[in-house]
Amino acid sequence: MPSRSRHLGADPVLLAESVAELVRIPSVNTLQAGPRAHEHGPIGEGALARWLAARTRECGSDTVVLDEVRPGRPNVYARFPGRTDRLVVVDVHTDTVTVEHMTDPPFDGRVADGRVWGRGALDSKATLGVLLALLDGWRRDGLRPEPTLLLAGTVSEEVGGLLGATRFREWVRENDIRIDQLLVAEPTEFRPIHGLKGLVLLEVTARGVAAHSSRPDLGVNAIEAMAPVIAACVAENARLQGLAAATEVGTGTVSVTRISGGEGTNVIPDRCAIAVGRRIVPGEEPGEVVAQLSALIRAACPIPCEITSLLPQTPDGQPGTPAFYQRPDSELVRFLAETCGTTPAVAPFGTNALRYAGLARELVVFGPGSIELAHQATEYVEIADLARLATVLSAWLDPA
Ligand SMILES: [Zn+2]
Structure with a gap:
């Protein structure tokens, strides 16, 4: 031998x-x-x-x-x-x-x-x-x-x-x-x-106007403004699940994983923030995914909102992980x-x-x-x- x-x-x-x-x-x-x-x-x-x-x-x-x-x-x-x-x-x-x-x-x-x-x-x-x-x-x-x-x-x-x-x-x-x-x-x-799936992670912050809760007409409720954004994320996840997976890795997913906002039970909230995670699949570019998801969120949000990435940029300048x-x-x-x-x-x-x-x-x-x-x-x-x-x-x- x-x-x-x-x-x-x-x-x-x-x-x-x-x-x-x-x-x-x-x-x-x-x-x-x-x-x-x-x-x-x-x-x-x-x-x-x-x-x-x-x-x-x-x-x-x-x-x-x-x-x-x-x-x-x-x-x-x-x-x-x-x-x-x-x-x-x-x-x-x-x-x-x-x-x-x-x-x-x-x-x-x-x-x-x-x-x-x-x-x-x-x-x-x-x-x-x-x-x-x-x-x-x-x-x-x-x-x-x-x-x-x-x-x-x-x-x-x-x-x-x-x-x-x-x-x-x-x-x-x-x-x-x-x-x-x-x-x-x-x-x-x-x-x-x-x-393995990749990931982009966004924080969405809606900016409203505070007011006494007895006079909601004087304020702009940031938490209520976030409701259609969350609904849009749920719908986007459902759309992705309906796509045929191109590889064994499967399809992309969208999840809202965190929410914060509100100062008191008698105050119309002027701020609401959510974290949105998007798992990405082969063939998807993190930058393009961020742009597409951001456009969807802005279209759904009835008041001004800021969108930032929660992940550090990769050395290649990507706003997430492919x-x-x-x-x-x-x-x-x-x-x-x-x-x-x-x-x-x-x-x-x-x-x-x-x-x-x-x-x-x-x-x-x-x-x-x-x-x-x-x-x-x-x-x-x-x-x-x-x-x-x-x-x-x-x-x-x-x-x-
Ligand atoms: Zn290990």
């Missing part, structure tokens, strides 16, 4: 320990760090990023970049030379969600009952730990992956606006790097995710589905992939475990899943 075959699997004990080691380095997102996270030292992704920089060098990386995204919160990029110049990227977010509601020790990285326990074990340190264990083993055996591999550890995925992915995209563009395949690590139960989509029969999607015996899928949740549309020839979201088990009071990943992931990554990266 070629020596390669023994590297298609890996020792489950080593894989579990590699993931556990990452869990023991807290990296709670700074926006979600409470007293419990603070007990365990400095919050944020900084400590994990610095540890990763050293560890990836040990595992054979020839170039390691710490790219400061926010003070003390760098992305890490580590390049592992392959046997060819074909470049593949694995993106793993280095932040985790809050630990304040956990009923388990969040950072002990305990290995028990066939699982690795602790915050981040599933989302998404599993893929990072398995990849590091594989690279370390290959280096010791004098093997290289077929493609050149760039490992990107990106900050601030869970909350805070995908800052690390936004910066990584810029860095790839600045350095004129051409990516063949980009895998974004998230729990997908080994199903390759090939599409959808991400590629065909389910593309090479990497098919490879992962066939290797894992799963079917390609689209997902309702947001990931770093929303920043990577058009950045690589192929883009897939993929990883072990279920997103439904993430962010909970306990968190774990099955060691059997780590072993399965090691087999899949070895087959993809083809060490020899």
